[in-house]
Amino acid sequence: MRHSFISQKSNALLLIIDLQAGLEPVINDFGLAVNQTEKLIKAAKALDIPYLFTEQNPTKLGKSSEQLLPFITGTNCYHKIHFSACLEVQFNNLLAGSNRKQIVVTGTESHVCVLQTCLDLIANGYQVFVVEDAIASRNEKHKELAIKQLLAAGAIISCTESVIFQWLEKAGTDQFRALLQLIK
DSSP states (O other): OOOTTOOOTTTTEEEEEEOOOGGGHHHHHHHHHHHHHHHHHHHHHTTTEEEEEEEHHHHHHHHBBTTTTOOOOSSSSSESSSSSSGGGGGOOOOOOHTTTTTEEEEEEIIIIIIIHHHHHHTTTTTTTEEEEEEEEEESSHHHHHHHHHHHHOOOOEEEEHHHHHHHSSSSSSSSHHHHHHHOO
């Protein structure tokens, strides 16, 4: 039995919320959030963990960051208009269809779409892991407040490296050697 604060690859889904090119100029640490998210996506791909993108009103805010576009397929990107992705019926159907209960979250803005989506995920029975070094806001104080709210609501706050090592579970495997390059 593993502790419930450990993200397990057999039960995890990576959710990338609104890391869109149109937000890049105004978001503090946008580049860091994108870089860390890319590491998580590469780990998820190597470990057969599903991942899903959301894009908030892409006609106004643009597509996801160019760095992340190669990871978007025709079926893993959901366009939304609500701040909480959970207010979108089709998004909820995608999540339910994954049969994953641990949602590992990255994205922007920490205090708006990330916060509202995570709170609704928790309300709907999902276990939420917020990757602190892969979320961002325009204002660092807003990110800090969002993290405090998420902690109080029951989210697990983690970091990219912790999540990857949790998914790997052990050293000495081919997957470990391949993914070790992501965190060096």
